[in-house]
Amino acid sequence: MTPELKAGRLVLRSLQPGDAPAIHRLINDWSVVRMLSRLPFPYPRELAEQWIDSTRRDSAQGSAHHFAITRDGALLGAIALVLSDDRRSGSLGYWLAPTEWGQGLTTQAGQRVVEWGLTVLRLEKITADAAQDNVASAAVLGKLGFVKTGTSSRRFVSRGQDCPIDLFELPRATFLAKTQEPVEVSAPPPAEVTPVVAEPPKPRTLLVVAAALLDAKGRILLAKRPEGKRLAGLWEFPGGKVERDETPEQALIREMREELGLDLTGACLAPFTFVSENAGPFHLLMPLYVVRRWRGVPTPREGQTLEWVAAADLGRYAMPDPDLPLIPLLQELLG
Numbered sequence: 176m177t178p179e180l181k182a183g184r185l186v187l188r189s190l191q192p193g194d195a196p197a198i199h200r201l202i203n204d205w206s207v208v209r210m211l212s213r214l215p216f217p218y219p220r221e222l223a224e225q226w227i228d229s230t231r232r233d234s235a236q237g238s239a240h241h242f243a244i245t246r247d248g249a250l251l252g253a254i255a256l257v258l259s260d261d262r263r264s265g266s267l268g269y270w271l272a273p274t275e276w277g278q279g280l281t282t283q284a285g286q287r288v289v290e291w292g293l294t295v296l297r298l299e300k301i302t303a304d305a306a307q308d309n310v311a312s313a314a315v316l317g318k319l320g321f322v323k324t325g326t327s328s329r330r331f332v333s334r335g336q337d338c339p340i341d342l343f344e345l346p347r348a349t350f351l352a353k354t355q356e357p358v359e360v361s362a363p364p365p366a367e368v369t370p371v372v373a374e375p376p377k378p379r380t381l382l383v384v385a386a387a388l389l390d391a392k393g394r395i396l397l398a399k400r401p402e403g404k405r406l407a408g409l410w411e412f413p414g415g416k417v418e419r420d421e422t423p424e425q426a427l428i429r430e431m432r433e434e435l436g437l438d439l440t441g442a443c444l445a446p447f448t449f450v451s452e453n454a455g456p457f458h459l460l461m462p463l464y465v466v467r468r469w470r471g472v473p474t475p476r477e478g479q480t481l482e483w484v485a486a487a488d489l490g491r492y493a494m495p496d497p498d499l500p501l502i503p504l505l506q507e508l509l510g
C-alpha cells in the first residue's frame with residue numbers, strides 16, 4: 176500500500192476519488208499538460224476519475240505508488256514512483272500546479288519519495304525523463320542527485336508530436352553515499368592547523384547501542400522510524416547514540432526509558448553481537464544487546480510504530496543496510 180509521507184509542510188498521500196475535481200482543474204492547463212507525455216489536451220474530467228482508480232489499483236498491487244502533493248489539505252500536484260516488473264527499480268514522475276512553481280516544492284516532495292523508494296522499497300535505482308524543453312524538471316532532477324544518462328524521443332499526446340527527451344538515473348548507492356547526514360562523532364575536534372596537502376576525510380565512527388528486546392514468545396521488538404527523521408519508514412532495533420561520558424549500558428538504559436518508557440535498571444543486558452559497517456559518511460559501530468526482562472510495557476514515546484516480530488519474519492521488515500547481517504544471527508539464536 177502507498178503510505179503517507181511528510182516533507183516539510185507537505186503531506187504526500189494516496190489519491191482519493193474526491194481529488195478528481197482538483198486534479199481535473201489543475202492538470203487542464205497547457206503549461207502542465209504539455210510536459211506530460213500521455214495526457215490529451217483538453218483533459219476530460221472522466222480521465223481524472225479513471226486515473227485515480229488506476230492509481231488505487233496500482234497501489235494495492237504494489238506496482239506503482241502515486242501520491243497527491245498536499246499542503247494544509249489542499250492538493251497542489253502529484254508525484255509517483257512506477258516500479259519495474261521485477262520491482263528492483265522505479266521511474267519517477269511528477270507535476271505541480273503553476274501557481275506553486277518557484278518555491279522548491281517539487282524538489283521537497285521528490286526528495287522524500289526518492290528517499291522512501293531507495294531505503295524502504297530498497298530499489299536499486301530510480302530513473303526519470305523529461306522533455307528537453309522542460310528546463311525546470313531537469314533542474315529538479317539535478318537537485319535530487321539524478322545524472323543524465325542519455326537522450327531519446329517520446330510521443331507527447333498533448334502536443335501531437337514526438338519530442339526529444341533526456342534520460343536520468345539515480346542509483347541507490349549514489350544516493351546513500353551523498354545524503355546521509357553528518358552526525359556527532361566520538362573523535363576529538365580537529366586541531367586548528369591547516370594542512371598544506373588536502374587529505375581525504377577520515378571515516379568517522381558513530382557509536383550507537385541497540386537492544387533486541389525479546390518477549391516470552393521469543394519475538395523481537397522492532398521500531399519503525401517516524402516521518403521527519405533520517406531513514407524514516409525503516410524498522411530498527413530500539414536504541415540510540417552513546418553520549419559523551421556514558422557507557423554503552425548507561426546509554427541503552429537511557430534510550431529505553433526515553434524511547435519506550437521501559438526501566439532496564441538491574442536487567443541483564445547480554446552483549447550479543449555488533450555491527451561495524453560503513454553507513455555513508457560515518458562508520459556505524461553498534462553493539463546489540465539481548466534483553467529478556469524489564470519493567471514496564473513498551474510504549475512508543477517518539478512517534479515510532481512498534482511491532483513484536485518472530486525471528487523468521489525479520490526479513491519482511493525493511494531495515495537499514497547495516498542491520499541486515501544481524502537477521503541470520505538472531506534467527507540462529509532464536510530458531
Ligand SMILES: Nc1nc2c([nH]c(=O)n2[C@H]2C[C@H](O)[C@@H](COP(=O)(O)OP(=O)(O)OP(=O)(O)O)O2)c(=O)[nH]1
Pocket residue numbers: 383384385404405406410411412413414415416454459495496497498
Ligand atoms: N537505534 C538504532 N539505530 C540504527 C539501527 N541501524 C542503524 O543504521 N541505525 C542508525 C540510525 C541512526 O543514524 C543511528 C541511531 O541514532 P539515533 O537513533 O540516536 O539518532 P536519530 O537518527 O534517531 O536522530 P536523533 O534522535 O539523534 O536526532 O544509527 C538500529 O537497528 N537501531
